Amino acid sequence: MTTELIExxxxxxxxxxxxxxxxxxxxxxxxxxxLLAALRRAAIDAQVRAVLLTGAGRGFCAGGDVQAMAAxxxxxxxxxxxxxxxxxxxxCARLLHEMPKPTLAVVRGACxxxxxxxxxxxxLVVAGSTLKMTSAFxxxxxxxxxxxxxxxxxxxxxxxxxxxLLSPVVQADEALRLGLVTQVVPxxxxxxxxxxxxxxxxxxxxxxxxxxxxxxxxAEQGATLAQALDHEAIRHIRCAMTEDHLEAxxxxxxxxxxxxxxx
Numbered sequence: 001m002t003t004e005l006i007e008x009x010x011x012x013x014x015x016x017x018x019x020x021x022x023x024x025x026x027x028x029x030x031x032x033x034x035l036l037a038a039l040r041r042a043a044i045d046a047q048v049r050a051v052l053l054t055g056a057g058r059g060f061c062a063g064g065d066v067q068a069m070a071a072x073x074x075x076x077x078x079x080x081x082x083x084x085x086x087x088x089x090x091x092c093a094r095l096l097h098e099m100p101k102p103t104l105a106v107v108r109g110a111c112x113x114x115x116x117x118x119x120x121x122x123x124l125v126v127a128g129s130t131l132k133m134t135s136a137f138x139x140x141x142x143x144x145x146x147x148x149x150x151x152x153x154x155x156x157x158x159x160x161x162x163x164x165l166l167s168p169v170v171q172a173d174e175a176l177r178l179g180l181v182t183q184v185v186p187x188x189x190x191x192x193x194x195x196x197x198x199x200x201x202x203x204x205x206x207x208x209x210x211x212x213x214x215x216x217x218x219a220e221q222g223a224t225l226a227q228a229l230d231h232e233a234i235r236h237i238r239c240a241m242t243e244d245h246l247e248a249x250x251x252x253x254x255x256x257x258x259x260x261x262x263x
Contacts (some may be wrong), residue, residue: 004031006056007038012049012202013195014042021057024110026065032089039092043099049262050202052194053096053122054106055115063113063136064145086145093147096121098217100210102201106194108187112136117146120155120180123213126194128187131172133180135164154220155179205244206262211235 006017016038018025027035042048055061096103096118105119108128113136119125135152137144144164152160156178162168172184185193201209218231239245244260251258 004028005034005038009047011199012047013052013198014038014045014048014050015052015054015195015198018053018055018061020065021055021059023065024059024062025055025057025115026062026068027114028065028068029085029089032092036089036092036095039095039099043095043101046262049101049204049206050198051096051099051101051103052106052198053103053118054191054194055108057109058130059109060105060107060111060131061113061115061118062110063115066140090146093117093121093151097123097147097151098213100213101206102204102209102213104194104198104201106190107131107181108190113140113142114146114148117144117148117151120151121147124197125181126190126197127172127175127181127184128190129172129184130187131175131181131184133170133175135167137167138165139167203260205239205242205248205258205260207242207244208239211239 004019006015006019008015008017016035018027018031018035020026020028020031039051042051102124103122105122105125107119107125109130109132111119111131111133116133116135119133135144135148137148149160149164152163156163159178163170170178170180172181175181176184183193215228215232215235219228223231243263244258247260248258
């Protein structure tokens with residue numbers, strides 16, 4: 001396990017910490033390889049019921065480490081080879097967005113470029129008061145990666161163009177107003193609040209939460225109402241046939257809190 005990414009599993013919550021605080025957790029190829037491998041394992045590991053992504057130190061992630069990535073690619077790397085490597089790394093964003101269990105980003109300080117994309121790929125984003133979000137790509141002569149244009153368009157609509165082309169720096173309260181983050185808390189309370197919310201998600205009916213995510217993803221990808229209803233119908237019945245649903249029904253009748261077992 002690389003020290004550039006710290007993995008901790010406790011109580012169903014897999015905490016993934018980007019760990020290059022001296023570089024504001026800027027992504028290197030090896031760091032992104034480790035993150036991708038961890039997310040692929042998490043997606044199929046029944047012990048993982050929620051994923052929390054955060055960064056060590058005073059920032060979440062300043063984006064890609066351009067110097068490290070250029071050095072790893074080498075002068076002889078072809079367009080095809082470089083494109084293939086980047087596309088492989090960008091699976092991190094898809095896994096965070098589509099894996100059948102909840103994902104949560106806990107962000108403070110710098111959240112830029114690919115770091116912004118990774119945060120927005122998560123289902124929920126809890127921000128500290130020092131958060132500074134920006135696309136940043138245009139300012140370094142890049143067009144954007146890790147789903148940047150997809151997530152910004154989904155969240156901001158027509159305003160995504162100004163955000164991407166001008167790269168304004170958005171503070172925590174403005175990010176909340178725009179819908180880029182779920183909630184804002186003081187930095188000193190951020191880690192505790194993130195873990196509390198992750199534990200709440202991990203103790204829920206994981207299979208059901210996965211079906212809810214799938215329904216939402218179908219809707220945001222432009223499904224018609226009829227298509228959305230078709231997807232909802234089959235997933236609703238699948239949930240109704242789970243032990244977790246039966247437990248929830250019994251708990252409701254018994255006036256107690258249900259205990260879900262992800263089956």
